[in-house]
Amino acid sequence: MPKDPTLGRLGTEARSVKFPDGSRGIILVKAGIPQDEAEALAARVWAERAERADTVGGGRAERLNP
Secondary structure: OOOOOEEOHHHEEEEEEEOOOOOEEEEEEEOOOOHHHHHHHHHHHHHHHHHHHHHHOOHHHHHHOO
């Protein structure tokens, strides 16, 4: 992943972010959003995903077995 944001389709950028559990990932954000906002968005998505996994049965298995 390049150090600088990569321009994507329709005004988005791919950003390398660090999630609250210490793992790293790539998310798409609106072009021009500061890195700290991208990190905050990643943390929010991570927290919502964790909540959903606890209440619905979680992630991949849920998508494969609706």
